[in-house]
Amino acid sequence: xxxxxxxxxxxxRVAEAxxxxxxxxxxxxxxxxxxxxxxxxxxYVLADVTDAEAVRDAVAGAxxxxxLAGDPRPDASWDSVLANNIDGTETVLDAAAEEGVGKIVLxxxxxxxxxxxxxxxxxxxxxxxDAYRLDGTELPRPGNFYGVSKAxxxxxxxxxxxTYGLPAVCLRIGNLTKERPPRDYERGQAxxxxxxxxxxxxxxxxxxxxxxxxxxxxSDNDRKYYSIDRAREVLGYDPQDNSAEYDAED
Amino acid sequence: xxxxxxxxxxxxRVAEAxxxxxxxxxxxxxxxxxxxxxxxxxxYVLADVTDAEAVRDAVAGAxxxxxLAGDPRPDASWDSVLANNIDGTETVLDAAAEEGVGKIVLxxxxxxxxxxxxxxxxxxxxxxxDAYRLDGTELPRPGNFYGVSKAxxxxxxxxxxxTYGLPAVCLRIGNLTKERPPRDYERGQAxxxxxxxxxxxxxxxxxxxxxxxxxxxxSDNDRKYYSIDRAREVLGYDPQDNSAEYDAED
Numbered sequence: 001x002x003x004x005x006x007x008x009x010x011x012x013r014v015a016e017a018x019x020x021x022x023x024x025x026x027x028x029x030x031x032x033x034x035x036x037x038x039x040x041x042x043x044y045v046l047a048d049v050t051d052a053e054a055v056r057d058a059v060a061g062a063x064x065x066x067x068l069a070g071d072p073r074p075d076a077s078w079d080s081v082l083a084n085n086i087d088g089t090e091t092v093l094d095a096a097a098e099e100g101v102g103k104i105v106l107x108x109x110x111x112x113x114x115x116x117x118x119x120x121x122x123x124x125x126x127x128x129x130d131a132y133r134l135d136g137t138e139l140p141r142p143g144n145f146y147g148v149s150k151a152x153x154x155x156x157x158x159x160x161x162x163t164y165g166l167p168a169v170c171l172r173i174g175n176l177t178k179e180r181p182p183r184d185y186e187r188g189q190a191x192x193x194x195x196x197x198x199x200x201x202x203x204x205x206x207x208x209x210x211x212x213x214x215x216x217x218x219s220d221n222d223r224k225y226y227s228i229d230r231a232r233e234v235l236g237y238d239p240q241d242n243s244a245e246y247d248a249e250d
Numbered sequence: 251x252x253x254x255x256x257x258x259x260x261x262x263r264v265a266e267a268x269x270x271x272x273x274x275x276x277x278x279x280x281x282x283x284x285x286x287x288x289x290x291x292x293x294y295v296l297a298d299v300t301d302a303e304a305v306r307d308a309v310a311g312a313x314x315x316x317x318l319a320g321d322p323r324p325d326a327s328w329d330s331v332l333a334n335n336i337d338g339t340e341t342v343l344d345a346a347a348e349e350g351v352g353k354i355v356l357x358x359x360x361x362x363x364x365x366x367x368x369x370x371x372x373x374x375x376x377x378x379x380d381a382y383r384l385d386g387t388e389l390p391r392p393g394n395f396y397g398v399s400k401a402x403x404x405x406x407x408x409x410x411x412x413t414y415g416l417p418a419v420c421l422r423i424g425n426l427t428k429e430r431p432p433r434d435y436e437r438g439q440a441x442x443x444x445x446x447x448x449x450x451x452x453x454x455x456x457x458x459x460x461x462x463x464x465x466x467x468x469s470d471n472d473r474k475y476y477s478i479d480r481a482r483e484v485l486g487y488d489p490q491d492n493s494a495e496y497d498a499e500d
Contacts, residue, residue, distance in 0.1 A: 078340055078344075082340075086336070139387065139389065139464075141412060148405050151405050152405060155402060158389070159391075159393075159397070214389075
């Protein structure tokens, strides 16, 4: 890659997982509306993704974009996700297509499909003997406005790929926690994503060739109701962690 | 139905088709930000669907909602569809769920899936011998920002049904023209929707029982790449028109 990789939402948790593991693997140009909490010694742009001019400046010369910025709260208000997540993602896609970057990697979310966890499926689908799987071909069923906004980001990326040829992968990230899976939370164990698997997933997303993809981003948990087959196949994703390895220690 | 049926976007073309045929079949409460072009002798509310308070007032007491309002232009700008179509639809859904109306019928669009008309499929899919069919279970592939906004309306309706139990049907309306199908426009002939079939489809959508549905709204054209099986099955849709009956007259 010639230019830097622009990473938006650099002060967030997904960015932390990526930069902790891949800080030296790419030339990063970080962007966030908040100043960095860690000193990553990378280029850092203080800007909001709803500021089209600032985003265009930040995308200039980038070889790829990792777009994480947005209101990350599952209970975020409609007005907040409308501006920060939906409009913000359109702003970033528009700038990326205009600049002709090689690809864009978008942080989507399990909340885009939270509505599949219906009363008649829960808690069975959180358990390892249950064979129910979502694989990314199903229609979204957002569980909250945050999920609506993430599914809309997927739609926007689809449009930009079809119209401008901007390759895009939407990663429906599960429950990202550092060091170990959540305790006493079956859902979180089923969709656990370790920091190193998260970083590996984004690394593969930056390296692989694809057109438009939606894949699930979780570790290789025994308990899972998201298929990672497509991530393996298209991206070469090869997760090393499994929440089941921690259960016995609880 | 006890209360009136609120119909938003009353000054538009879909409303014209509905009201021409069903003007006397329901007690209508019409809403538009523009004054009526015809005198329908129905209650008429002058309001914008992005005005939450006005929308709440208009929904009060309604038994059902037909939501058509929005920027109808396929080449509408992102900013316009973000406000009028996406935010406007959320405003209407929120008020409808709060009021506990019986159901909501949403005008979605063929543009939500325009991206399936790829260079390798066109113009073959517009012709009657081609068996390719979209049926509403496929992921949206918007062909423009308008299509993005309509697909997002579908997501929002899904969320409101899953969360608040508000029954919703999203009608992916084809090419609606009065009297006869478009000439010299294969695509428009394949997705033609006559005025009377349009009115019948909305009538069935107000009468039938369902939870959440996405169906295609076209006449029973020989040329079609949208399946109307689901509309027949769930809504009892029984279209009377077929664009092929007009071809010979061209």
